Amino acid sequence: MRERILDVATSKIEVYGLRKFTIDEIAIELKISKKTIYKYFRSKDEIVKEFFNEVIRTCKENTIExxxxxxxxxxxxxxxxxxNNEYKIPIxxxxxxxxxxxxxxxxxxxxxxxKLDIVEKLIKDAMKEGKIKEDIDYRILSKLIQKISDIFFDYDFLVNNNLTxxxxxxxxxxxxxxxxxx
Known part of the structure; x- marks a missing residue:
C-alpha cells in the first residue's frame, strides 16, 4: 500500500507540484481513507521526502548501472x-x-x-586511455563540467528556451x- 500511495502521490506531484497536491486527492484516487494514508506517512511533507528519497535512490542505482x-x-x-530514476522529476x-x-x-x-564525481573519474580514465586529447587541461574541463551541470537546475533558462x-x-x-x- 505504501508504494501505491507513493505512486499516486508522484502523479499528483507531477501535475500540481510539491505544495499543491493533497492527501484528499490521493485518498480519493486510491479509494481509501486519509486515515489509511496516515498509517504509512505521518504527513504530506513525509510523502514529499519519500518521493525525493526514491528519486535519488533509483537515480543512483541507474547511474551505477x-x-x-x-x-x-x-x-x-x-x-x-x-x-533516470523511477520517478522523473519535472524541472x-x-x-x-x-x-x-x-x-x-x-x-x-x-x-x-x-554524478559529477563519477563523470570526473570517467574523464580521467578516458584521458589515461588516450580517448581524450593530451593537451586538454583536466582542471579546466572538470570545472567546466561542474558549472555546466548547474544548467540542469536553471528553471528559467529551460522554460524560456523551451528545453528539456x-x-x-x-x-x-x-x-x-x-x-x-x-
Whole structure:
C-alpha cells in the first residue's frame, strides 16, 4: 500500500507540484481513507521526502548501472549523465524543492555531486586511455563540467528556451565532445 500511495502521490506531484497536491486527492484516487494514508506517512511533507528519497535512490542505482556499460566513451558519458530514476522529476518540481523544501534540495545537490564525481573519474580514465586529447587541461574541463551541470537546475533558462533536461544533456555532450568549430 505504501508504494501505491507513493505512486499516486508522484502523479499528483507531477501535475500540481510539491505544495499543491493533497492527501484528499490521493485518498480519493486510491479509494481509501486519509486515515489509511496516515498509517504509512505521518504527513504530506513525509510523502514529499519519500518521493525525493526514491528519486535519488533509483537515480543512483541507474547511474551505477551506467558505469558498467561497455560502450564508447561518449555513449557511456551520456548514460551516466542522463541516467533516470523511477520517478522523473519535472524541472518545475526541482525549482519548487529549491524554494520550499531545502532538505530535499540538498539531497538533489548531493546526487548531482555524486554524478559529477563519477563523470570526473570517467574523464580521467578516458584521458589515461588516450580517448581524450593530451593537451586538454583536466582542471579546466572538470570545472567546466561542474558549472555546466548547474544548467540542469536553471528553471528559467529551460522554460524560456523551451528545453528539456535531455535537450541540455545532448547539447552539452555534443559541444564538449565535438566542439563548436566545423
Amino acid at each position: 551506467a558505469i558498467n556499460y561497455e560502450g564508447e566513451f561518449s555513449d557511456k558519458l551520456h548514460k551516466i549523465v542522463s541516467s 518545475n518540481i526541482i525549482n519548487e524543492a529549491k524554494l520550499y523544501y531545502p532538505g530535499q534540495w540538498e539531497e538533489v545537490q548531493k546526487l548531482k555531486n555524486f 533536461i535531455d535537450d541540455i544533456i545532448d547539447g552539452i555532450i555534443k559541444i564538449t565532445l565535438k566542439g563548436i568549430l566545423k
